[in-house]
Amino acid sequence: MKILLIGEFSRLHNSLKEGLNYLGHDVIIIGSGDLFKKLPVDIDVSVKFFNNSLGRFLRKITFRVFGFDIADLETFLRVKKNLHQLKGFDIVQLINEDAFNLNPGLQKLILKPIFKHNKFVFLLSCGDDYTSTNYHLNNKDRYSVLTPYFKDSKLKKKFQYSLKFTTKPYKKLHDFIVANCNGVIASDMDYHIPLLEHPKYLGLIPNPINIKKIKFSPIKANNKINIFLGINTLSRIKKGIPFFEEALNIIQKKYPEKVDIKITKNLPYNEYINIYNNAHIVLDQVYAYDQGYNALEAMAKGKVIFTGAEKEWLNHYDLKEDTVAINALPDVNQIVKKLEWLIQNPKKIEDISKNARSFIEKEHHYITIAQLYLDTWKNH
Structure with a gap:
């Protein structure tokens, strides 16, 4: 099968690719490498110009005046330039609802042709998204990633990334992705629990770890x-x-x-x-x-x-x-x-x-x- 994996935040999609390759499948990862982490991807759509000194200056000015991150346009154009490579896959999987880390309106424009020109689409609940954030806002369990915010609302700025998923634009993006995907998969218990009542939930699949690349080093705790x-x-x-x-x-x-x-x-x-x-x-x-x-x-x-x-x-x-x-x-x-x-x-x-x-x-x-x-x- 031909498989397209969109986005990479940890190393989940890379390890999954290595497992799928071993089983005889062709896999391509498109993404930005997640900022400073610089994770490997096959098609790199990370911000280049707006991360140099001049670009960062223009980025600050436009955000201050228009409230819009102009770097999103660079990401959008980089993805659009590669759209011809994102057709004809048997499976497409998004690492997250914000897989391209992009303005939701622009992201929707990018995802439309991807959904149209590929067979099956699946969404991973891996990291903050609408379902988990909304669940934590309405079900204050023992604790969650939002607990510090509940205890001190002055921390709201620190939680802008999480809370953005419940804003109207991101809720619309969530609805669009869910309507067009064949199912939602959780990567661990933190995302499994909020999804239990979701109509398209397919279950928890644990994170893949390439144990051939990671050697076990027996610990000898004799000294410090x-x-x-x-x-x-x-x-x-x-x-x-x-x-x-x-x-x-x-x-x-x-x-x-x-x-x-x-x-x-x-x-x-x-x-x-x-x-x-x-x-x-x-x-x-x-x-x-x-x-x-x-x-x-x-x-x-x-x-x-x-x-x-x-x-x-x-x-x-x-x-x-x-x-x-x-x-x-x-x-x-x-x-x-x-x-x-x-x-x-x-x-x-x-x-x-x-x-x-x-x-x-x-x-x-x-x-x-x-x-x-x-x-x-x-x-x-």
Whole structure:
């Protein structure tokens, strides 16, 4: 089959492509590489001119005067230039409702011919979208990515990206995509739960992880325990990073001889991956029920991850608490206690490390997951 994957935010579509290629299918990824992450794509439609010094200046001026990001026009034109390459596919999958990270009106203009000239279209719920954001706004569960906003409305500006999906233009884009797609797939529990009542929901397919590219490094926690926190400043509040930062300050003061703490900000994907190779423990996110892509790749390497590992996730995969990953709550004291438990019991770090790799091999193997996608696409 010929398969077109639109957008790339983590490495999900790249790993899926590798699995599909292994199974004998032709796959093309079109996208921007997601800003500083610089993720690989086959057709690059990232902003070039409006990211140089002159372009950024013009971008600021036009946004201030017209309230419109002129860089969207560059993305639109780059996609339009490549429309002839986006025809005749058996399957098209959007990574998200905002797959091109583009003004919804322009995005709709781009998607119309793509929907028209290809056979089947599927939508991934992966990252913020209308369904999950609307669900969290109306169902204030134990916590969600919007919890900081609920607690302090002054943070609204920090949540503009999430909240934009419930505005009229993005709701119209959502309705247009859902009306024209053959089904919606969730990439993890955080998107699965809001979709349970959706008429076109096809189920959860776990993130694919290419375990052939990611080598398992057995942990020997004999000396100092290395703790790594990689911060994306754009999602710092949403992911609950301040809880990690405060907890690390406490741990650093309490165990200066036992820990080595490394904190980075906004690294390109390849640098980010390489820099945590020496880590024993990786702090990922707080406001989640399941693991995001970075956490899963780190688990494949055998890192002990502080991330979303809630009871819904434990039940889904039939796991016991703190055996595969550490459930990080929005509670500094809880994070400190979990870190102390590992520092004082380094054998636990080694055990969880092995369990994490085994879990990825069993539940997230990129070839197995690619087959799950094929079966789901074919049946709908």
